[in-house]
Amino acid sequence: MHEFSIASGLVEKLLEFAEENPEKKIVEVRVAIGEFTQVEEEQLRFCYDSIITEMPIAGSRLVIERVPGKVACPHCSYSGSPKYWEGILPGVPLITLQCPGCGKAAVATEGEECSVRSIRFKPSQPLSVPRDRPAAL
Numbered sequence: 001m002h003e004f005s006i007a008s009g010l011v012e013k014l015l016e017f018a019e020e021n022p023e024k025k026i027v028e029v030r031v032a033i034g035e036f037t038q039v040e041e042e043q044l045r046f047c048y049d050s051i052i053t054e055m056p057i058a059g060s061r062l063v064i065e066r067v068p069g070k071v072a073c074p075h076c077s078y079s080g081s082p083k084y085w086e087g088i089l090p091g092v093p094l095i096t097l098q099c100p101g102c103g104k105a106a107v108a109t110e111g112e113e114c115s116v117r118s119i120r121f122k123p124s125q126p127l128s129v130p131r132d133r134p135a136a137l
């Protein structure tokens with residue numbers, strides 16, 4: 001249920017945004033998902049769509065941006081693409097933290113993120129007020 005908890009965390013943030021900005025309707029959310037998180041795109045999208053059906057942000061689109069993993073090795077100073085293990089699951093190479101250079105444990109330098117990149121919205125009502133006017137309380 002990895003994807004489900006990510007999706008609900010995301011929705012929580014968006015609802016906060018929607019509450020603070022009632023004049024904006026969220027139409028699209030772009031998230032960056034690192035390769036190391038092992039999140040399945042389809043799963044995440046499905047969870048997201050099923051969570052938001054009854055919410056003010058219903059109908060918004062989730063766009064997933066894949067962030068490829070990168071590792072750095074403290075043993076041989078390798079840095080770059082990670083090593084994959086083939087053949088554990090057929091057709092699905094598994095990303096690992098094993099150094100492709102020396103085979104020891106490397107650390108992830110990129111690809112662990114799971115964050116909101118941007119939110120696209122449109123005004124809930126057609127606006128006729130100047131943009132920079134402070135909101136009336």
Ligand SMILES: [Zn+2]
Nearest residue numbers: 073076099102
């Ligand atoms: Zn190494």
